[in-house]
Amino acid sequence: MSRFVHPAKEDITLEGVLGALSDPMRLRIFSKLLGSRAGSLSCSGATPCEQMAKSTLSHHFRVLREAGLIRTTKQGVENLNSARWDDVNERFPGLLKAILKFQG
Amino acid sequence: MSRFVHPAKEDITLEGVLGALSDPMRLRIFSKLLGSRAGSLSCSGATPCEQMAKSTLSHHFRVLREAGLIRTTKQGVENLNSARWDDVNERFPGLLKAILKFQG
DNA sequence: GCAATAGTTCAGTATTATTGAAATATTGAA
Protein backbone atom coordinates (compact mmCIF):
# COMPACT_ATOMS: atom_id res chain seq x y z
CA MET A 1 0.00 0.00 0.00
CA SER A 2 1.27 3.46 -0.78
CA ARG A 3 1.71 5.75 2.19
CA PHE A 4 0.94 9.39 1.67
CA VAL A 5 3.45 12.07 2.61
CA HIS A 6 2.00 14.87 4.72
CA PRO A 7 4.35 17.52 6.10
CA ALA A 8 3.83 18.58 9.70
CA LYS A 9 2.10 21.93 10.09
CA GLU A 10 5.35 23.66 11.03
CA ASP A 11 7.08 22.25 7.97
CA ILE A 12 4.66 23.88 5.54
CA THR A 13 6.57 26.47 3.53
CA LEU A 14 5.42 29.65 1.85
CA GLU A 15 7.09 28.75 -1.40
CA GLY A 16 5.46 25.31 -1.30
CA VAL A 17 2.00 26.79 -0.82
CA LEU A 18 2.45 29.45 -3.49
CA GLY A 19 4.00 26.99 -5.92
CA ALA A 20 1.20 24.49 -5.43
CA LEU A 21 -1.53 27.09 -5.87
CA SER A 22 0.16 28.82 -8.81
CA ASP A 23 -1.18 26.08 -11.06
CA PRO A 24 -4.77 26.86 -12.02
CA MET A 25 -5.79 23.20 -11.98
CA ARG A 26 -4.48 22.76 -8.48
CA LEU A 27 -6.07 25.98 -7.31
CA ARG A 28 -9.39 24.68 -8.60
CA ILE A 29 -8.92 21.33 -6.92
CA PHE A 30 -8.14 23.01 -3.62
CA SER A 31 -11.05 25.38 -3.97
CA LYS A 32 -13.35 22.47 -4.77
CA LEU A 33 -12.27 20.62 -1.65
CA LEU A 34 -12.93 23.71 0.45
CA GLY A 35 -16.34 24.15 -1.09
CA SER A 36 -17.41 20.56 -0.65
CA ARG A 37 -20.24 20.11 1.81
CA ALA A 38 -18.83 16.79 3.00
CA GLY A 39 -15.41 18.29 3.69
CA SER A 40 -13.64 15.70 1.59
CA LEU A 41 -13.73 14.41 -1.96
CA SER A 42 -12.24 11.56 -3.92
CA CYS A 43 -9.62 12.45 -6.50
CA SER A 44 -12.03 12.00 -9.38
CA GLY A 45 -14.70 13.88 -7.40
CA ALA A 46 -12.40 16.89 -7.21
CA THR A 47 -11.21 16.80 -10.82
CA PRO A 48 -11.04 20.30 -12.25
CA CYS A 49 -11.63 19.04 -15.78
CA GLU A 50 -12.67 15.70 -17.17
CA GLN A 51 -10.13 15.32 -19.95
CA MET A 52 -7.14 15.32 -17.64
CA ALA A 53 -5.11 12.10 -17.54
CA LYS A 54 -5.45 10.13 -14.29
CA SER A 55 -1.70 10.22 -13.81
CA THR A 56 -1.64 13.99 -14.16
CA LEU A 57 -4.46 14.33 -11.65
CA SER A 58 -2.60 12.04 -9.28
CA HIS A 59 0.50 14.21 -9.71
CA HIS A 60 -1.45 17.38 -8.84
CA PHE A 61 -2.85 15.79 -5.72
CA ARG A 62 0.63 14.80 -4.68
CA VAL A 63 1.92 18.36 -5.11
CA LEU A 64 -0.95 19.72 -3.01
CA ARG A 65 -0.38 17.02 -0.41
CA GLU A 66 3.36 17.54 -0.16
CA ALA A 67 2.88 21.30 0.10
CA GLY A 68 0.71 20.61 3.16
CA LEU A 69 -2.46 21.97 1.58
CA ILE A 70 -4.49 18.77 1.63
CA ARG A 71 -4.68 15.56 3.59
CA THR A 72 -5.32 12.27 1.82
CA THR A 73 -6.50 9.03 3.38
CA LYS A 74 -7.43 5.84 1.64
CA GLN A 75 -11.04 4.90 2.26
CA GLY A 76 -11.94 1.67 0.60
CA VAL A 77 -11.25 1.81 -3.09
CA GLU A 78 -10.91 5.58 -3.24
CA ASN A 79 -8.90 8.37 -1.65
CA LEU A 80 -10.53 10.96 0.53
CA ASN A 81 -8.94 14.37 0.18
CA SER A 82 -9.60 17.28 2.48
CA ALA A 83 -8.14 20.77 2.70
CA ARG A 84 -5.83 21.37 5.68
CA TRP A 85 -7.34 24.82 6.15
CA ASP A 86 -6.61 25.16 9.86
CA ASP A 87 -3.02 23.95 9.62
CA VAL A 88 -2.18 26.26 6.74
CA ASN A 89 -4.03 29.12 8.32
CA GLU A 90 -2.20 28.77 11.62
CA ARG A 91 1.10 28.63 9.79
CA PHE A 92 0.29 31.55 7.45
CA PRO A 93 -2.70 33.44 8.87
CA GLY A 94 -4.83 35.09 6.22
CA LEU A 95 -2.84 33.78 3.27
CA LEU A 96 -5.34 31.28 1.91
CA LYS A 97 -8.24 33.66 2.29
CA ALA A 98 -6.35 36.34 0.39
CA ILE A 99 -5.58 33.96 -2.45
CA LEU A 100 -8.92 32.18 -2.70
CA LYS A 101 -10.78 35.47 -2.78
CA PHE A 102 -9.74 35.74 -6.43
CA GLN A 103 -10.38 32.17 -7.46
CA GLY A 104 -13.41 32.18 -9.80
CA MET B 1 17.58 48.24 -27.71
CA SER B 2 15.56 45.63 -25.94
CA ARG B 3 12.02 46.59 -25.05
CA PHE B 4 10.62 45.30 -21.81
CA VAL B 5 7.27 43.53 -21.71
CA HIS B 6 4.90 44.88 -19.07
CA PRO B 7 1.36 43.54 -18.96
CA ALA B 8 -1.43 46.04 -18.44
CA LYS B 9 -2.85 46.09 -14.94
CA GLU B 10 -5.99 44.25 -16.02
CA ASP B 11 -3.93 41.52 -17.67
CA ILE B 12 -2.12 40.58 -14.48
CA THR B 13 -3.18 37.05 -13.54
CA LEU B 14 -3.40 35.34 -10.18
CA GLU B 15 -1.46 32.34 -11.41
CA GLY B 16 1.22 34.62 -12.82
CA VAL B 17 1.64 36.45 -9.52
CA LEU B 18 1.65 33.27 -7.44
CA GLY B 19 4.00 31.51 -9.86
CA ALA B 20 6.42 34.42 -9.87
CA LEU B 21 6.46 34.72 -6.10
CA SER B 22 6.64 30.97 -5.48
CA ASP B 23 10.35 31.13 -6.18
CA PRO B 24 12.20 32.24 -3.04
CA MET B 25 14.79 34.20 -5.03
CA ARG B 26 12.08 36.15 -6.81
CA LEU B 27 10.17 36.75 -3.60
CA ARG B 28 13.34 38.21 -2.10
CA ILE B 29 13.95 40.39 -5.12
CA PHE B 30 10.41 41.72 -5.00
CA SER B 31 10.60 42.29 -1.28
CA LYS B 32 13.90 44.10 -1.69
CA LEU B 33 12.39 46.42 -4.28
CA LEU B 34 9.51 47.20 -1.96
CA GLY B 35 11.85 47.89 0.91
CA SER B 36 14.14 50.15 -1.04
CA ARG B 37 14.06 53.73 0.11
CA ALA B 38 14.57 55.01 -3.43
CA GLY B 39 11.65 52.98 -4.78
CA SER B 40 13.75 51.38 -7.47
CA LEU B 41 16.92 49.35 -7.74
CA SER B 42 19.19 48.10 -10.48
CA CYS B 43 19.20 44.37 -11.16
CA SER B 44 22.47 43.84 -9.39
CA GLY B 45 21.31 46.12 -6.58
CA ALA B 46 18.35 43.83 -5.96
CA THR B 47 20.25 40.54 -6.21
CA PRO B 48 19.05 38.11 -3.57
CA CYS B 49 22.41 36.34 -3.48
CA GLU B 50 25.79 37.13 -4.92
CA GLN B 51 26.67 33.76 -6.42
CA MET B 52 23.75 33.72 -8.84
CA ALA B 53 24.65 33.84 -12.54
CA LYS B 54 23.84 37.13 -14.26
CA SER B 55 21.74 35.33 -16.82
CA THR B 56 19.71 33.62 -14.10
CA LEU B 57 19.14 36.94 -12.37
CA SER B 58 18.04 38.44 -15.66
CA HIS B 59 15.62 35.55 -16.12
CA HIS B 60 14.08 36.12 -12.68
CA PHE B 61 13.58 39.80 -13.40
CA ARG B 62 11.86 38.88 -16.63
CA VAL B 63 9.48 36.51 -14.84
CA LEU B 64 8.61 39.19 -12.29
CA ARG B 65 8.17 41.75 -15.06
CA GLU B 66 5.96 39.56 -17.23
CA ALA B 67 3.84 38.63 -14.23
CA GLY B 68 3.20 42.36 -13.79
CA LEU B 69 4.93 42.56 -10.43
CA ILE B 70 7.69 44.96 -11.39
CA ARG B 71 8.35 47.68 -13.91
CA THR B 72 11.74 48.00 -15.57
CA THR B 73 13.15 51.00 -17.37
CA LYS B 74 16.59 51.47 -18.76
CA GLN B 75 18.40 54.34 -17.09
CA GLY B 76 21.83 54.87 -18.50
CA VAL B 77 23.88 51.75 -18.28
CA GLU B 78 21.62 50.02 -15.79
CA ASN B 79 18.00 49.00 -15.39
CA LEU B 80 15.78 50.57 -12.80
CA ASN B 81 13.28 48.14 -11.36
CA SER B 82 10.36 49.11 -9.18
CA ALA B 83 7.50 47.14 -7.68
CA ARG B 84 4.08 47.72 -9.29
CA TRP B 85 2.46 47.67 -5.87
CA ASP B 86 -0.55 49.79 -6.74
CA ASP B 87 -1.34 47.98 -9.97
CA VAL B 88 -1.15 44.56 -8.38
CA ASN B 89 -3.03 45.73 -5.33
CA GLU B 90 -5.85 47.18 -7.36
CA ARG B 91 -6.09 43.99 -9.36
CA PHE B 92 -5.85 41.69 -6.33
CA PRO B 93 -6.52 43.74 -3.19
CA GLY B 94 -4.74 42.45 -0.13
CA LEU B 95 -2.92 39.64 -1.91
CA LEU B 96 0.60 41.04 -1.81
CA LYS B 97 0.29 42.13 1.79
CA ALA B 98 -0.88 38.65 2.78
CA ILE B 99 2.06 37.02 1.01
CA LEU B 100 4.81 39.44 2.02
CA LYS B 101 3.80 39.27 5.66
CA PHE B 102 5.60 35.92 5.76
CA GLN B 103 8.66 36.87 3.78
CA GLY B 104 11.61 36.96 6.24
C1' DG C 1 -10.92 -16.28 -7.47
C1' DC C 2 -12.34 -12.74 -10.87
C1' DA C 3 -13.79 -8.54 -12.67
C1' DA C 4 -14.54 -3.71 -11.75
C1' DT C 5 -13.03 0.55 -9.70
C1' DA C 6 -9.72 4.17 -7.99
C1' DG C 7 -5.30 5.64 -7.85
C1' DT C 8 -0.24 5.17 -8.12
C1' DT C 9 4.13 4.28 -10.29
C1' DC C 10 7.08 4.00 -14.22
C1' DA C 11 9.36 5.53 -18.27
C1' DG C 12 9.42 8.31 -22.15
C1' DT C 13 8.61 12.78 -24.09
C1' DA C 14 7.76 17.80 -23.51
C1' DT C 15 8.31 21.87 -21.24
C1' DT C 16 10.81 25.01 -18.21
C1' DA C 17 15.01 26.54 -15.48
C1' DT C 18 19.90 27.45 -15.03
C1' DT C 19 24.14 28.78 -16.74
C1' DG C 20 28.55 30.22 -19.40
C1' DA C 21 29.69 32.62 -23.34
C1' DA C 22 28.82 35.97 -26.68
C1' DA C 23 26.25 40.05 -27.90
C1' DT C 24 24.11 44.74 -27.05
C1' DA C 25 23.67 49.29 -25.13
C1' DT C 26 25.34 53.22 -22.54
C1' DT C 27 28.72 56.10 -20.49
C1' DG C 28 32.92 58.50 -19.85
C1' DA C 29 37.60 59.15 -20.81
C1' DA C 30 41.62 59.36 -24.01
Place this chain on the structure above:
DNA sequence: TTCAATATTTCAATAATACTGAACTATTGC
Protein backbone atom coordinates in the same frame (compact mmCIF):
# COMPACT_ATOMS: atom_id res chain seq x y z
C1' DT D 1 35.40 59.31 -32.14
C1' DT D 2 37.25 55.42 -30.70
C1' DC D 3 37.92 52.57 -26.79
C1' DA D 4 37.35 50.35 -22.47
C1' DA D 5 34.29 49.58 -18.64
C1' DT D 6 29.75 48.49 -16.90
C1' DA D 7 25.11 46.43 -16.81
C1' DT D 8 22.23 43.50 -18.66
C1' DT D 9 20.19 40.44 -22.39
C1' DT D 10 20.24 36.73 -25.64
C1' DC D 11 21.72 32.30 -27.17
C1' DA D 12 22.57 27.50 -26.87
C1' DA D 13 23.44 23.71 -24.18
C1' DT D 14 22.38 21.01 -20.22
C1' DA D 15 19.59 20.08 -15.93
C1' DA D 16 15.38 19.73 -13.67
C1' DT D 17 10.43 19.33 -13.65
C1' DA D 18 5.74 18.33 -15.73
C1' DC D 19 2.55 15.49 -18.47
C1' DT D 20 0.98 11.32 -20.19
C1' DG D 21 -0.09 6.33 -21.61
C1' DA D 22 0.65 1.88 -20.02
C1' DA D 23 1.31 -1.22 -16.53
C1' DC D 24 0.72 -2.07 -11.66
C1' DT D 25 -1.47 -2.18 -6.77
C1' DA D 26 -5.16 -2.19 -3.55
C1' DT D 27 -10.05 -2.73 -2.34
C1' DT D 28 -14.67 -4.25 -2.98
C1' DG D 29 -18.42 -7.14 -4.36
C1' DC D 30 -19.99 -11.03 -6.90
